[in-house]
Structures are given as structure tokens and as C-alpha cells.
Amino acid sequence: MFTPHTQKDVEVMLKSIGIEKIEDLFTEIPEKFRYPKLNLAPRLTEMEAAMELESIASANGSTKDLLSFLGAGAYDHYIPAIIDNILQRGEWYTSYTPYQPEISQGTLQAIFEFQSLICQLTGMDVCNASHYDGATAAAEAMILADSHFRGKRNKFLVSRAVNPQYRAVMRTYFQTHDDVHILGDEPETGIETDLQKLIDQIDNDTALVLVQYPDFFGRIVDYKPLIDAAHAHGTLVAVATNPTALGILTPPGELGADIVIGEGQPLGIPLSFGGPYLGYFAVTNDLLRKIAGRLVGETQDVDGNLAYVLTLTAREQHIRRGKATSNICSNQGLMTLAATIYMTVLGKEGFKEVSNLCYQKAHFAAEQVGQVEGFTLAFPETPFFHEFVVKSEKPVADVLEWLRDHDILGGYDLGQDYPELKGHLMIAVTEKISREDIEYLVAVLEEEYHD
Amino acid sequence: MTEPTIFEMSSPGRRAIKMPAVDVPEVPLPKGFERQNLAFPEISELGVVRHFTRLSQLNYSIDTGFYPLGSCTMKYNPKINEATARIPGFGHTHPLQPEDTVQGNLYLMYHLQKMLAEIGGFAGATLQPAAGAQGELVGALMIKKYHQDRGDFQRLRMLIPDSAHGTNPATSAMVGFEIVPLPTDPRGNVDLEALKSLVDDRLAGLMLTNPNTLGLFDENVEEVIKIVHQAGGLVYGDGANMNAILGVAQPGKIGFDVLHYNIHKTFSTPHGGGGPGSGPVVVAERLLDYLPDPVVDIIEEGDEENPPLYGFVTPSKTIGRIKSFHGHFGLLVRAYTYISMLGAEGLRDIAEKAVLNANYLQEKLKGTYTLPYDRSCMHEFVLEGFWEDVPEIHALDIAKRLIDYGLHPPTNYFPLIVKEALMIEPTETESIETLDRFAEVMLKIAEEARTQPELLKNAPHHAPIKRADELKAAKDLVLCCYPMGLGQD
Numbered sequence: 025m026f027t028p029h030t031q032k033d034v035e036v037m038l039k040s041i042g043i044e045k046i047e048d049l050f051t052e053i054p055e056k057f058r059y060p061k062l063n064l065a066p067r068l069t070e071m072e073a074a075m076e077l078e079s080i081a082s083a084n085g086s087t088k089d090l091l092s093f094l095g096a097g098a099y100d101h102y103i104p105a106i107i108d109n110i111l112q113r114g115e116w117y118t119s120y121t122p123y124q125p126e127i128s129q130g131t132l133q134a135i136f137e138f139q140s141l142i143c144q145l146t147g148m149d150v151c152n153a154s155h156y157d158g159a160t161a162a163a164e165a166m167i168l169a170d171s172h173f174r175g176k177r178n179k180f181l182v183s184r185a186v187n188p189q190y191r192a193v194m195r196t197y198f199q200t201h202d203d204v205h206i207l208g209d210e211p212e213t214g215i216e217t218d219l220q221k222l223i224d225q226i227d228n229d230t231a232l233v234l235v236q237y238p239d240f241f242g243r244i245v246d247y248k249p250l251i252d253a254a255h256a257h258g259t260l261v262a263v264a265t266n267p268t269a270l271g272i273l274t275p276p277g278e279l280g281a282d283i284v285i286g287e288g289q290p291l292g293i294p295l296s297f298g299g300p301y302l303g304y305f306a307v308t309n310d311l312l313r314k315i316a317g318r319l320v321g322e323t324q325d326v327d328g329n330l331a332y333v334l335t336l337t338a339r340e341q342h343i344r345r346g347k348a349t350s351n352i353c354s355n356q357g358l359m360t361l362a363a364t365i366y367m368t369v370l371g372k373e374g375f376k377e378v379s380n381l382c383y384q385k386a387h388f389a390a391e392q393v394g395q396v397e398g399f400t401l402a403f404p405e406t407p408f409f410h411e412f413v414v415k416s417e418k419p420v421a422d423v424l425e426w427l428r429d430h431d432i433l434g435g436y437d438l439g440q441d442y443p444e445l446k447g448h449l450m451i452a453v454t455e456k457i458s459r460e461d462i463e464y465l466v467a468v469l470e471e472e473y474h475d
Numbered sequence: 476m477t478e479p480t481i482f483e484m485s486s487p488g489r490r491a492i493k494m495p496a497v498d499v500p501e502v503p504l505p506k507g508f509e510r511q512n513l514a515f516p517e518i519s520e521l522g523v524v525r526h527f528t529r530l531s532q533l534n535y536s537i538d539t540g541f542y543p544l545g546s547c548t549m550k551y552n553p554k555i556n557e558a559t560a561r562i563p564g565f566g567h568t569h570p571l572q573p574e575d576t577v578q579g580n581l582y583l584m585y586h587l588q589k590m591l592a593e594i595g596g597f598a599g600a601t602l603q604p605a606a607g608a609q610g611e612l613v614g615a616l617m618i619k620k621y622h623q624d625r626g627d628f629q630r631l632r633m634l635i636p637d638s639a640h641g642t643n644p645a646t647s648a649m650v651g652f653e654i655v656p657l658p659t660d661p662r663g664n665v666d667l668e669a670l671k672s673l674v675d676d677r678l679a680g681l682m683l684t685n686p687n688t689l690g691l692f693d694e695n696v697e698e699v700i701k702i703v704h705q706a707g708g709l710v711y712g713d714g715a716n717m718n719a720i721l722g723v724a725q726p727g728k729i730g731f732d733v734l735h736y737n738i739h740k741t742f743s744t745p746h747g748g749g750g751p752g753s754g755p756v757v758v759a760e761r762l763l764d765y766l767p768d769p770v771v772d773i774i775e776e777g778d779e780e781n782p783p784l785y786g787f788v789t790p791s792k793t794i795g796r797i798k799s800f801h802g803h804f805g806l807l808v809r810a811y812t813y814i815s816m817l818g819a820e821g822l823r824d825i826a827e828k829a830v831l832n833a834n835y836l837q838e839k840l841k842g843t844y845t846l847p848y849d850r851s852c853m854h855e856f857v858l859e860g861f862w863e864d865v866p867e868i869h870a871l872d873i874a875k876r877l878i879d880y881g882l883h884p885p886t887n888y889f890p891l892i893v894k895e896a897l898m899i900e901p902t903e904t905e906s907i908e909t910l911d912r913f914a915e916v917m918l919k920i921a922e923e924a925r926t927q928p929e930l931l932k933n934a935p936h937h938a939p940i941k942r943a944d945e946l947k948a949a950k951d952l953v954l955c956c957y958p959m960g961l962g963q964d
Binding site for chain 1: 480619743748799825903
């Protein structure tokens with residue numbers, strides 16, 4: 025199927041090599057290990073495979089069939105048709121990393137444009153060609169801060185209102201560093217928006233503070249006091265951001281962030297059960313040489329024509345090996361292209377429209393759900409973007425199950441990650457949710473309460 | 476040939492996509508947080524389509540030509556994979572949906588874990604790692620935790636052959652291992668005497684790529700693994716080169732304790748211009764409990780009427796979560812499709828044809844180019860891109876001249892232990908005609924090196940751009956469409 029060799033080809037090739045049979049090429053493998061019997065299902069033709077995969081997928085309930093209010097780090101946005109159409113060009117998706125710039129100008133320029141768009145969106149100076157996802161970008165921010173202070177500052181403060189998966193990944197990455205302490209997200213520090221308990225922990229041993237904007241609960245918090253307090257101690261501040269929100273919100277760069285990271289999935293990337301997505305990573309000029317991952321820069325060819333190349337590669341593992349800034353090798357290539365096309369095709373006005381639609385519909389939904397008997401808004405005084413928390417009198421699991429019976433994915437049960445938020449449900453609303461959808465949700469919730 | 480950037484193409488007031496009107500009563504934007512300006516481009520939809528289509532045409536790709544890029548396994552990416560990954564039931568599932576609404580996804584992941592474990596001869600798998608490098612990180616973290624749980628806190632030395640990929644030492648450094656370089660012997664194998672002298676009770680393990688980056692199967696692999704195991708170390712397999720031994724040998728049966736796959740190499744998922752990759756890790760019995768959190772398992776056995784219920788479970792001694800959600804699921808669907816279409820028989824065919832193609836090319840080129848390790852190779856081989864009689868010609872010149880003939884250059888200057896290395900991996904999906912043409916061009920370039928060396932020195936002549944000034948890029952540092960730090964907003 026995927027090998028073009030005819031019997032005659034094989035004979036010609038074997039003769040040219042000077043051997044009799046293909047097996048003769050594998051004699052260096054100890055005989056007792058050669059040609060094991062693999063316990064795998066018999067091979068399928070393309071048609072059979074297509075049908076088999078359709079059949080497997082049919083066991084899922086997708087967001088095509090279900091009305092989804094799930095967010096918590098991955099969001100169901102409208103993806104313009106142009107994106108996948110362009111992504112399916114073989115010149116994009118079957119090309120390799122652009123190490124040969126003369127025949128990779130397409131990929132290189134697209135990454136350069138991605139870097140430019142993310143810098144514009146976040147208000148930062150420099151952005152790399154991407155990390156795996158938002159969570160690993162958060163871990164890389166820690167690695168950057170650790171190397172910035174050459175291991176001399178050992179305290180890393182992470183707000184409890186940062187995505188729990190990001191926090192888990194940061195701990196996984198640093199579990200072997202006995203001298204590194206990740207603090208700030210204990211229940212005692214809490215999730216209050218005045219941040220005072222977090223600010224009180226910043227000292228001269230603090231390398232990095234990480235906060236999320238909007239935070240994991242969708243809340244829009246003023247981080248200026250925290251950033252100023254951190255900078256007074258020379259501490260770096262990283263802000264994890266939902267890119268969609270930056271269509272209407274002040275970019276973290278203007279608030280004084282040193283590092284801005286985030287999950288790029290909302291930028292035209294399908295939900296696809298969690299991946300592949302992309303993590304974006306932007307910094308100020310001061311931190312430029314500490315950034316990990318691929319960077320594309322502008323230059324000229326020998327004739328003086330504009331050209332793009334991968335640059336500052338001496339930071340990377342294939343050159344620096346054990347002393348590299350990180351072990352990261354790939355970037356999210358095709359996903360950065362999707363995000364680049366998304367930001368371009370929506371453009372200045374369309375991007376703001378999406379952001380505003382999410383904001384407005386979420387506020388309408390919050391107002392409506394907050395009026396349902398048995399449900400109250402958890403943070404009624406705090407501004408929020410497109411996700412909000414409601415406190416439920418009935419157990420959240422029961423509410424979600426009821427909604428499921430009506431083909432609604434009702435949102436995220438916060439009790440899974442926050443014992444103090446047992447009985448709290450988090451609801452996300454994107455531009456794809458209509459007023460009727462919200463009214464239907466409210467009607468089902470009302471029915472449930474009175475059931 | 477240049478294409479303007481999207482910012483240069485922008486014209487105020489022009490639109491591509493317009494979103495629907497707000498259908499709910501509007502509330503004011505949050506006070507004090509309103510964004511002042513968003514200087515995104517303003518281009519028509521056709522303008523955007525042409526821009527990204529024209530850019531694509533500046534790229535070389537597998538779909539347009541031969542890609543003999545050593546260590547990268549640039550095989551054909553079957554179109555059916557793209558179709559199955561886009562089935563709405565997969566593509567439109569949210570990663571946090573209740574498990575009973577995603578039984579299809581969990582079934583696929585459970586069985587892919589089984590398939591990958593079986594192909595490698597291991598006991599279990601994680602699909603979470605986002606790339607080979609992250610797979611290595613998972614492996615290194617598990618090895619460290621394994622030793623610590625046994626009270627072996629002093630086991631901090633990781634042996635890494637001098638032919639290894641750069642990610643191996645970079646990963647070891649990230650988890651705090653001391654990197655101990657291991658020399659290669661004159662036949663291209665691990666130097667056994669050196670190995671014996673480097674193992675003691677401080678040994679954490681060995682990271683071994685087999686076949687190695689010279690394209691050679693280590694002839695003493697059993698002995699190498701035995702030495703490491705006897706000293707109490709574990710053996711990590713860098714599975715970058717698994718394409719050579721699919722269905723032919725199982726690293727787990729040979730004694731490897733843990734191995735990562737690069738499914739964007741071995742299992743045909745597209746490279747996408749640099750990613751996304753996917754680096755599932757398979758482990759032997761003793762590391763099963765250390766796998767990242769979570770893995771997919773059967774929660775409730777099925778019976779005659781009901782299929783089993785699949786769900787996520789946390790391994791008892793897990794190193795923790797390594798990325799958000801469940802790995803690069805879209806790529807897992809592609810790999811599952813590919814393996815289903817091959818079965819045991821097809822996998823063996825892949826390895827055999829990959830190795831046959833490489834040996835055929837090696838035979839054709841080795842008289843003209845120096846072959847430093849003159850042995851039967853596996854899926855790739857490494858030549859010296861250098862001749863003593865024309866010292867001004869380097870591997871880079873040969874690589875760039877290939878571009879003029881419409882061919883992608885081999886990997887060059889890696890592995891580091893070969894002078895002016897040209898690392899060639901044809902893959903199994905290429906025909907004898909393609910290999911013959913490549914060999915013919917390589918021989919012609921060797922001739923040009925003597926007769927018209929300037930053709931090589933100034934190559935490429937027929938590419939969208941001439942050689943790019945990389946020093947200028949690093950010196951002037953323009954990383955955005957406007958001068959750094961200026962022009963924003």
C-alpha cells in the first residue's frame with residue numbers, strides 16, 4: 025500500500041546490494057529477537073479503516089450533537105472555512121522544520137507573522153514559534169525565570185486561580201529540583217481577587233509570580249498592584265492569558281508583564297479532545313535571549329533580497345545540547361499556521377467582534393442563570409470575560425446529569441479541583457452560543473430545580 | 476521572490492470574515508480594562524487566501540518531492556489519516572466531556588496504547604507526551620523517581636553516546652542528571668570497554684538510540700544492556716529510528732526499560748512545518764506505575780451485550796501530568812488509522828523496504844562519497860560531504876546544490892562524530908526511480924565539485940531565495956513585522 029516496490033524492483037535492488045534476500049539486511053539483530061510474532065489485528069484496506077474509524081467516533085457525543093457550555097481551558101469557537109482549506113495544502117502540512125531557508129520561506133514567513141500578531145495581541149516585544157500548549161508554556165516560563173536568576177532565587181509563586189492543569193504540569197517539570205519551591209496556590213492563600221495574600225509572599229527570593237488573565241474562573245482582575253509589588257523585589261511576572269479576551273481587554277504587556285503565555289487553542293484550532301493545540305510565549309526585550317524554542321528573524325539573501333531564517337539557534341538543544349535553554353525541539357508548526365490565518369482573516373474588527381460576542385453572551389447567560397432558583401452567581405461583583413461560576417444548591421453532579429439528559433454539557437464541576445468550591449459550576453459561553461441556547465439552558469435548569 | 480507580510484497588505488476598512496450581530500442586550504465593557512487599539516491586519520478573504528497559498532508555494536514538501544532527511548523519516552503522509560482525524564465525532568469533542576460521552580476516543584486511546592506497547596515489546600504506554608523531546612522528559616523523570624523510590628538517591632549519572640540527538644543531553648540536564656558522554660567504537664557501536672569503565676552505583680541509566688544516528692544497529696546491544704542493568708541502571712530507548720525495526724525486533728524484548736516513539740516519524744503523522752509532534756512512551760513492567768497521569772484503562776469489563784467501559788486512571792506512583800488534557804489526540808487518530816492499515820505484516824514491510832532503500836542508495840553512493848562506517852545500514856546512512864582534493868567544498872555546498880535539482884538536502888553536520896556529515900534517510904515510500912535519480916544527481920554534484928565548484932559554492936541558483944545571511948539575522952534581530960519595541964499600537 026504505502027511501499028511502491030514491485031517484485032522486480034526488489035530483485036534489482038537486492039542484486040545491486042549483493043545480497044539474496046531482504047532478511048540478509050537484518051542479521052546484526054540477534055537472531056532470537058528477530059521477527060517476533062506481533063499480536064495485532066489483521067490489516068485493513070483504506071475503505072475498511074475509514075469505516076472502522078467512523079464507527080469508533082460514533083460512540084462519542086460531540087459538540088455537534090450536544091449544546092456545550094464547557095470551557096476550563098479549551099473553547100468551542102467558530103473556525104472560518106478558509107483555515108482548514110489552507111492547512112490541507114501538502115506544501116504546508118507535509119513540509120519539515122524550516123532548517124533549509126531557501127526552500128522554506130513560506131513556513132518561515134508564516135511564523136514571523138505569527139510572532140508579530142502575538143506581540144501585537146499581548147503587547148510584548150518578542151514571541152517564539154510556540155510551545156506545546158498553555159500548560160507547558162507555563163512550565164517553560166518557570167525554566168526561564170530559574171535560568172534568569174541562575175538558580176539563585178528558589179521561590180515560584182503561582183496563584184490558586186491559575187488553571188489547575190498548568191499548575192500540575194509545572195510541578196511535574198520541577199519535581200526533581202529539590203531547591204525549587206512552588207508556593208502561593210495553597211487553599212490558605214485563597215482565590216480572593218485583592219491578591220493581598222499572594223502579594224505578601226513576594227520577597228527577594230521570589231523568581232517568578234504567575235497569574236492568569238482572565239483567571240481560571242473567568243474573572244478579570246487588576247494585576248497592576250501585584251506586578252508593581254513583584255517588580256519592587258526584582259521578581260519576574262508571567263501572565264497566562266486567553267487570547268480571545270485580548271480583543272477587548274488591555275494587553276498584559278501594558279500592565280507591565282515580563283512574560284505572557286497562554287493556550288492558543290481559541291485561535292482557530294479545533295477542540296479535538298485536547299490537542300494538538302499551541303502554547304504561545306512572549307517576553308520583553310530584556311528576556312529575549314533567555315527564551316526557549318524556535319525564533320524566526322528577518323534577514324537578506326546574498327543578492328540583498330528580503331529573507332527569513334531561524335535565528336539565535338545557539339540557545340537550542342541541537343547546538344547547545346546539555347546547556348540548552350530547554351530540551352524543546354519542535355514547535356506546534358501547523359497549529360501556529362492555523363492561528364496566524366485565524367487572526368489575519370478575522371482581522372482588526374472581526375477579532376474584536378468575537379471577543380465582544382463572547383463577553384456579551386456570557387453576561388446575558390450569567391444574568392439569566394443567576395435568576396434561576398437554586399443558583400446564585402459566586403462572584404457577582406467581579407468583572408468577568410466569557411466564563412462564570414454559579415453556586416448550586418443541589419449537587420453539581422446531579423445538575424450536570426440532568427442537563428445531559430437534555431443533550432447539554434452544562435459546564436465544569438469546580439469541586440474536582442477546589443474543595444472549597446464544592447457545589448460550584450463553571451459555565452463558558454462563546455460566540456457560537458445563541459440567545460435561544462441560553463434560554464434553553466435556563467429553562468432546563470428551572471425545570472430541574474422544581475423536579 | 477518576496478511576498479509582502481500581512482501587515483504590509485493591510486488596508487484600513489477592508490474585511491474578510493464578519494461575525495453576526497450581538498443577539499442579547501449589551502452591557503458595558505469592564506471599566507478600566509478596555510483595550511485601546513488592536514493593530515491586526517485588514518485584508519479581504521481572497522487576499523488572505525492568495526497570501527497563504529503563495530507562501531505555501533515557497534515551501535518544499537513531501538507532497539512535492541523527495542525528502543532524504545536523515546533522522547526525520549519523511550515518509551508519505553497518507554491522506555486517509557487527514558480524513559479520519561477530521562471525523563466530527565473526534566474533532567468536535569471537548570477534552571473535559573464526561574467519560575461516558577467520549578467512549579469512542581477512550582477506546583481508540585486504550586487500543587493505541589496496547590498497539591504501541593505490543594509493537595515495541597513493552598508492558599504499557601502513555602500517549603500524553605507532545606513530542607519526542609517531551610517523551611524523553613517523561614522517561615528521564617520516571618527513571619529518576621524509580622531510583623529515588625528505592626533509596627538510590629546517588630544514581631544521578633546518565634550515559635549518553637556521542638552520536639546522540641541533542642535532546643538527550645538537554646533532557647537529562649532538565650531533570651538534574653549529570654551527563655556522561657559515551658564514545659562510539661570504530662564499527663559505530665557503543666564502545667564496550669568505555670561503557671564498563673563508566674558504570675558504578677552512581678549510574679542512573681543509559682539513553683540509547685538503536686539503530687543509532689549513524690543508521691547502524693548496535694551489534695552488541697544485548698551486552699550493552701546487560702552491563703547497564705548489572706550496574707543497577709535503566710536503559711532508555713530513543714525511538715527516533717524505530718522505522719527500521721518495526722515488526723523485525725522489539726526493543727522491550729531486547730531489554731530496554733522505556734522508549735519513546737516519534738509518531739510523526741514512524742507512524743506517518745505529518746511534520747507540519749515543524750510540528751506538532753507526538754511522542755508516546757512505552758515502558759517495561761517495572762515502570763508501569765510511574766507513567767504520567769492519567770492513562771486510559773478499562774473501568775468496567777464488558778459482557779456479551781455491553782462493550783467495556785473505558786476511563787482515565789492515575790498510576791499509583793505517577794510522575795504527574797506532563798501536559799494539558801490527553802496528548803495530541805488528533806495525531807493519535809492518524810497513527811491508529813495508519814497502524815490499522817498495516818497490521819503486523821505491513822509493519823514488517825515498512826521496515827524492510829525502508830532498510831532496502833537505504834542500503835540500495837548507500838551502495839550507489841559509497842564509491843563517490845566516503846562512507847566512514849562501511850557496514851550494511853538500517854534505514855539511513857551517513858556519508859562525509861567532503862573530498863580532500865577539493866577542500867573548499869563542504870557538506871553545506873552539496874546540500875544547497877541538491878536544491879537546484881529539485882531535491883531536498885539530507886541532514887547535514889549531524890551526527891557530530893562524522894566530519895561534514897550528510898545523513899540520508901530515503902524511507903520506504905520512495906520508488907527505485909526516485910532513488911536512482913537522487914543517486915544520479917549526487918554523482919553529478921561530485922563531478923561538478925571538481926569541474927565547476929562555484930556552482931556548489933553559490934548554490935542554490937533556482938530557489939525562491941539565494942543563500943540567506945544568518946549572521947545578519949542574529950546581529951540585527953528583527954523578530955516582528957515592525958522594529959522591536961516600536962510601532963506597537
